[in-house]
Amino acid sequence: MIGKIKKLLALKPNNIVMLIEVWLKLFLAWLSFSCLPQSTATRIWFRENAVDIKQEMSPPNSDKEAVVRNIVKLLQIAVSHHIANLTCLHRVLVLKNVLKKNGITASIIIGVRMDKSELAAHAWLQIGNDVIDDQKLSLIHISEP
Numbered sequence: 660m661i662g663k664i665k666k667l668l669a670l671k672p673n674n675i676v677m678l679i680e681v682w683l684k685l686f687l688a689w690l691s692f693s694c695l696p697q698s699t700a701t702r703i704w705f706r707e708n709a710v711d712i713k714q715e716m717s718p719p720n721s722d723k724e725a726v727v728r729n730i731v732k733l734l735q736i737a738v739s740h741h742i743a744n745l746t747c748l749h750r751v752l753v754l755k756n757v758l759k760k761n762g763i764t765a766s767i768i769i770g771v772r773m774d775k776s777e778l779a780a781h782a783w784l785q786i787g788n789d790v791i792d793d794q795k796l797s798l799i800h801i802s803e804p
Contacts, residue, residue, distance in 0.1 A: 674733060677757070681730075682737040684753040689743035704752045723763060730757050731791060747782045754784055754791065765791070 670678065691700040734754055738745055751767055758765050765784040772779055784791040 674729070677730070678733045678737055681734050681753060681757060682741065684756060685734075685737055685741055685745055685749060686743055688749040688752050689745055692746075692749065726761055727758065727763060727786065727791070730754065730761065751782045751784050751791075758784075758786075 688704065691703055695703075731754070734750065734757070738750060743749075748769075755765050755767055763786065765786045767782060768785050769780060769782045
């Protein structure tokens with residue numbers, strides 16, 4: 660327990676704030692899909708023209724990878740210490756929201772397949788040709804534009 664607190668305190672103050680923000684947004688995503696009708700929760704989280712409280716310029720390409728990796732790392736910490744049973748959809752919705760707030764545009768990809776007579780689905784993010792692997796919460800194949 661003390662080791663986890665030391666790791667948390669070792670984070671930069673802005674990362675601590677972002678970690679708290681990510682944790683709370685994960686909880687709100689889980690709560691909205693658990694308690695609201697599916698259509699209402701979907702409308703809230705998928706609205707395209709949402710106004711951000713804080714809009715920033717897109718980081719330069721050289722910094723983009725570092726920003727994405729940092730946000731993914733903070734999401735991974737928040738997910739691993741969360742009280743809710745989070746799905747891939749909860750994680751990508753929050754990750755897309757936080758990336759957008761930091762000036763990075765990502766697309767949500769939802770894949771569906773039949774798996775032994777059951778419908779299986781998975782959601783992940785894509786930034787250009789780069790994929791954020793939701794299972795490992797890591798960035799795969801960062802390519803230069």
